[in-house]
Amino acid sequence: MEQTLILIHCTDSVGLVSSIAHVLAAHQLNIITMREYVDEATKRFFARIICTGKSILPDEVRTELEGVLPKGAQVTVNPKEQKKLAILVTKEPHCLGDTLVRFFFHTLGAEVCCVIGNYDNLREFTERFNVPFHYISHEGKTKDDFEKELHRTVYHYHPDYVVLAKFMRILSPTFVAHYRGRIINIHHSFLPAFIGANPYQQAYTRGVKLIGATAHFVTDDLDEGPIIAQDIKPVNHTYTAEDMRKAGKEIEKAVLSKALALVIEDRVFVTGNKTVVFD
Amino acid sequence: MEQTLILIHCTDSVGLVSSIAHVLAAHQLNIITMREYVDEATKRFFARIICTGKSILPDEVRTELEGVLPKGAQVTVNPKEQKKLAILVTKEPHCLGDTLVRFFFHTLGAEVCCVIGNYDNLREFTERFNVPFHYISHEGKTKDDFEKELHRTVYHYHPDYVVLAKFMRILSPTFVAHYRGRIINIHHSFLPAFIGANPYQQAYTRGVKLIGATAHFVTDDLDEGPIIAQDIKPVNHTYTAEDMRKAGKEIEKAVLSKALALVIEDRVFVTGNKTVVFD
Amino acid sequence: MEQTLILIHCTDSVGLVSSIAHVLAAHQLNIITMREYVDEATKRFFARIICTGKSILPDEVRTELEGVLPKGAQVTVNPKEQKKLAILVTKEPHCLGDTLVRFFFHTLGAEVCCVIGNYDNLREFTERFNVPFHYISHEGKTKDDFEKELHRTVYHYHPDYVVLAKFMRILSPTFVAHYRGRIINIHHSFLPAFIGANPYQQAYTRGVKLIGATAHFVTDDLDEGPIIAQDIKPVNHTYTAEDMRKAGKEIEKAVLSKALALVIEDRVFVTGNKTVVFD
Amino acid sequence: MEQTLILIHCTDSVGLVSSIAHVLAAHQLNIITMREYVDEATKRFFARIICTGKSILPDEVRTELEGVLPKGAQVTVNPKEQKKLAILVTKEPHCLGDTLVRFFFHTLGAEVCCVIGNYDNLREFTERFNVPFHYISHEGKTKDDFEKELHRTVYHYHPDYVVLAKFMRILSPTFVAHYRGRIINIHHSFLPAFIGANPYQQAYTRGVKLIGATAHFVTDDLDEGPIIAQDIKPVNHTYTAEDMRKAGKEIEKAVLSKALALVIEDRVFVTGNKTVVFD
Incomplete structure (x- = not known):
């Protein structure tokens, strides 16, 4: 039976679920799964609803829902699939490889429209998957010029998300502003531990027994954006900084992959500097 | 603000959430968290709802909910807390020790009304916590007589749940029938691996790299009841069967503790031979 | 400084470490890491030693070590690297994809000499990595004929290991005998739970809260060979059998990758039906 | 058969394992397990050896080993068991409870000689286990006076280790100096994330998806001593700071318990600001 996915976030108030459910029931839509959350700190209401039922006009359902919800409510019915x-x-x-293989075998749930590198060495690999590769070096340019060129190229593809798959340049607030809430980064540490450069060397020096990785949305503050997913792996005294880096790559790959799946399946909302994840 | 906890399970049909939410909104109850699940296989609907709002009459809300739900719906408003x-x-x-310490420090969320042992060696420990201990040996008795004595003692306390905290006698269907859906066992393996006796010896012989534990409701079929929680721990070739047993105790303790918390907080429903866990 | 890797397994006796260390010290080889294990059940001694020191003649060291070790000792000095x-x-x-990407970027530590499929659908992907693909259908042939054809093709490449990366045909003892101790399989369950076909359907039916995968050497007994690595992932009541299968693929991929790394780095010994893993 | 445990740390040089193994073989001691590690950064050698063999004179073996090892080598043969x-x-x-229960059932592998609280509320619990409890308030005293009183009481028991089981006062370098390398703390975060006070509030504010705990030796620098063990637990957006604190207690308990077992079994060496853990 046809499924309808509905995403809602708005100011909280009494009776929201009732109002929403009433609209859906009137359309003979049966709620299969409903996840909702109220962020008490910000008084925001978030819901992700899956219904089954006869063919609907998404715009009509959306308009009706907006009619019963607080002003400014954001309602999405059947968000873009690909x-x-x-x-x-x-x-x-490692992160690029994993993502392209999933794309190739249709298990990513999304399209990789382009890969952009500030070095050229991943071109050959990328092109084997028939994905366009753009080499935009940061060398011999101001940061501003580099980012303008980057933006021009990214913009051309109208991506829904920009994924920093071990992109090692820090993006300025100006660039970030172009894709607010739509840039996903994989950070090579269990944030907020080891903020900044060379976290595996830091982890080695500190003698930690676990290393981790963090996928997060990018905001103006480096490494400070809303966290989507994290994971860790045990290490021990025999690990050199290089061994930790190698083990870390496995976690980075897994965590980015998990975060992308969550975002692609519309399971992630942002509230303040945090995420609500309906997994 | 006062919180109301509502538990519902019933046959699924279109508009259930709407009907429920409508009743709650009419009472000015604001849904803070609503977890619901439809088991497509059995066409059953399960919900766990937390509302805030002014003082209510639980019986009234329950009756109204039953009025709008399919016949036979089970509705609980503010289930027994202690x-x-x-x-x-x-x-x-190990499992008893952990549970009694939590009880002592009021972090168990429940009362341990008695401990019954088919050996007497845990009496001293139990009594240090001012909990009554009953020694009921299985020796020199028929299974039937043993279980009758057991049942008589248990029954006297009117417990909500019977917890088999490493109780190594197999209970007959007759005994189980007295406490259907209310006996929780901790099994010393990652079920369904190593069903039956001496799982750590089995795990050792098989050379596994992980060992586990499983908390489950007890049904007539040994080790086959609905699983509440499971966890594992890595082991390696240096572990003897005895080392595995020792490591296993830590998992058993943690898994039973987790399962008890879930059950005590009314987060577990049983559907067929599975559980729905709103954690 | 140059490193020498030494692998030893032999019957256990008093003074083995002393004898070994004496030979190495005589060659001015400094033991950086020495992992050893005595399997009390089989009275076998296993060691993996890394030394630094001046250039050595591996054959000479091997011969000297054999001279001081019990008869029948297997000694390898600087095993084949690629x-x-x-x-x-x-x-x-999923498992093939991960392995080929690692091979492509020189992080596998081994060469993928060929891919053989009993279906043709992974040809295109494989060939993008310039790796030969052979399509050997099992259809319209006896098992014996199928395996002969398989063996002929595999044999041609003289591989060190045969990796069953989700190869869904059961291999006969005759085939297995050709590559004894050198066939690695990834099994889609946490063995010994859910032996045999369709483990995710079994896991779903049983209502487990964790699913797993197992990498093991293949022996004559299906799913019963020595386990190299295992891992698990939590699931819950909302997972369909298909969701479990999907989640399982991530574990299968990770566990096979880990097992291959261990084997490729000569960290795995087989003793009876178990492995000794110096990780 | 009788087992002998030998611990060694000393400056590294070529042939150490040979020299050690030679001494042991001469005493007809068979090496069952030998773990060794060379810290390249500090050029230190660490070994933990288990032998079986006929009754030995520990002092004799120790003296002989010292004779063949670099000057200043620290050798322990059969360290204090209880x-x-x-x-x-x-x-x-929670940490105290777990430790006392293990002590009571002889699974701690050590004796709890006393409990000292800067509040009096854990007295009743402690005394139920027949362990002396001392109430030493920090109120109305200088830090110096408080620590002198603490030290006097601790000193009286001549403990091998001082365990800070959620002791919330910061100890001065003067106090730490009395028990250098022998004070073990459980820190309520995945260090080095959330150093300092109220880590769960910090974790909540940052919106992390994992929380952790760290057991470490105490040095002059708060939260900066050598890490013995760490572990984590997943959390999500529904966790309040209080929920994180509650979940954190489970990790703290498990990590401290693991660290104590490692230390009690003589599996931990300190090298610089790190630990070598032969687990």
Whole structure:
């Protein structure tokens, strides 16, 4: 039977679920799964609803829902299914490789519309998957010029999300503003531990027994955006900083992959500097 | 603000959430968290709802909800808070110890009304917590007589749940029938691996790299009841069967503790031979 | 400084470490890491030693070590570094994809010499990595004929290991005998739970809260060979059998990758039906 | 058969394993397990050896080993088996409870010689286990006076280790100096994330998806001592800071318990600001 996916976030008030459910029942839509959450701190209401039922006119349902919800409510009925991702890389291939293989075998749930590298070494690999690769070096340019060129190229593809798959340049607030809430980064540490550069060297020096990775939305503050997913792996005294880096790549790959799946399936909302994840 | 907890399970049909939410809104109850699930296989609907709002008459809300739900719906409004647990043990102390310490410090969320052992060796420990201990040996008795004595003692306390905290006697369907859906067992393996006796020896012989534990409701079929929680721990070739047993105790303790918390907080429903866990 | 890797397994006796260390010290080889294990059940001694020191003649060291060890001792000094893997697949791409990407970026530590599929659908992907693909259908042939053809093709490449990366045909003892101790399989369950076909359907039916995967050496007994690595992932009541299968693929991929790394780095010994893993 | 445990740390040089193994073989001691590690950064050698063999004179073996090892080598043969722990607490019972239950059932592998609290509320619980409890308030005293009183009481018991089981006062370098390398703390975060006070509030504010705990030796720098063990637990957006604190207690308990077991079994060496853990 046909499924309808509905996403809602709005100011909280008494009776929201009732109002929403009433509209759906009037359309003979049966709620199969409803996840909702009220952020008490910000008084925001979030819901992700899956219904089954006869064919509907999404616009009609959306308009009716907006009619019963607080002013300014954001309602999405059947969001875009095949989202487009622009992937930015530097030199490391593990996150890109995993994403392209999933794309190739139709298990990513999204389209990789382009890969942009500030080095050229991942071109050959990318092109084997018939995905366009753009080499935009940061060298010999101002940061501003580099980012303008980057933006021009990304913009051309109209991606839904920009994925920093081990892209090692820090993006300015100006660039981030173009894709607010739509840039996803994989950070090579269990944030907020080891903020900044060379976290595996830091982890090695500190003698930690676990290393981690964090996927997060990018905001103006480096490494401070809303966290989507995190995971860790045990290490021990025999690990050199290089061994930790190697083990870390496995976690980075897994965590980015998990975060992308959550975002692509419309399971992630942002509230303040946090995420609500209906997984 | 006062919170109301509502538990519902009933046959599924279109508009259930709407009907429920409508009743709650009419009472000015604001839904803070609503977890619901439809088991497509059995066409059953399950919901756990937390509302805030002015003082209510639970019976009134329950009656109204039953009025709008399919016939036979089970509705609980503000279930009993301080549940009573009868704990059955044999000789091993780790699960009992953990549970009694939580009880002592009011972090269990339930009362341990008695401990019954088919050996006497955990008496001293139990009594240090001012909990009555009953020694009911299985020796020199028929299984039927043993269980009758057991039942008489358990029954005296009217427990909400019977917890088999490493109780090593197999209970007959007759005994189980007295407490259907209310006996929780901790099994010393990652079920369904290593069903039956001496799972750590089996795990050792098989050379597994992980060992586990499973908390489940007890049904007539040994080790086959609905699973509430499971967890595992890595082991390696240096572990003897005894080392695995020792490591296993830590998992058993953690898994039983987790399962008890879920059950005590009314987060677990049973559907067929499975559980729905709103954690 | 140059590193020497030494692998030893032999019957246990008093003074083995002393004898070994004496030979190494005489060659001015400094033991950086020494992992050893005595399997009390089989009275076998296993060691993996990394030394630094001046250039050595591996054959000479090997001969000297054999001279001081019990008869029948197996000693390897500086084992082959770039091992060759023949990969057998059916239709599922996730394990193959991961392995080929690692091979492409030189992080596999081994060469994928060929991929053989009993379906043709992974050809295109494989060939994008310049790896030969052989399509050997099992249809319209006796098992014996199918395996002869398989063996002929595999044999041609002289692989060090045959990797069953979701190869869904059961291999006969005759085939297994050709590559004894050198066939690695990824099994889609946490063995020994859910032996045999369709484990995710079994897991779904049983209502487990964790699903797993197991990498093991293949022996004559299906799913009963020595386990190299295992891992698990939590699932819950909302997972369909299909969702479990999907989640399972991530674990299968991770566990096979881990097992291959261990084997490729000569960290795995087999003793009876178990493995000794110096990780 | 009798087992002998030997611990060694010393400056590294070529042939150490040979020299050690030679001494042991001469005494007809068979090496069952030998774990060794060379810290390249500090050029230190660490070994933990288990032998079986006929009755030995530990002092003789130790002297012989010292004779063949670099000057200043620290050799321990059959370290004290029943170590004594002094436990310092404030108000939270979970770590203390777990440790006392293990002590009571002889699974701690050590003796809890006393519990000292800067509040009096854990007295009743402690005394139920026949362990002396000392109430030493920090109120109305200088830090110096408080620590002198603490030290006097601790000193009286001559403990091998001082365990800070959620002791919430910061100890001065003067106090730490009395028990250098022998004070173990459980820190309520995945260090080095959330150093300092109220880590769960910090974790909540940051919106992390995992919380953790760290057991470490105490040095002059708060939260900066050598890490013994760490672990984590997943959390999500529904967790309040209080829920994180509650979940965190489970991790704290498990991590401290693991760290104590490692230390009690003589599996932990300190090298610089790190630990070598032969687990």
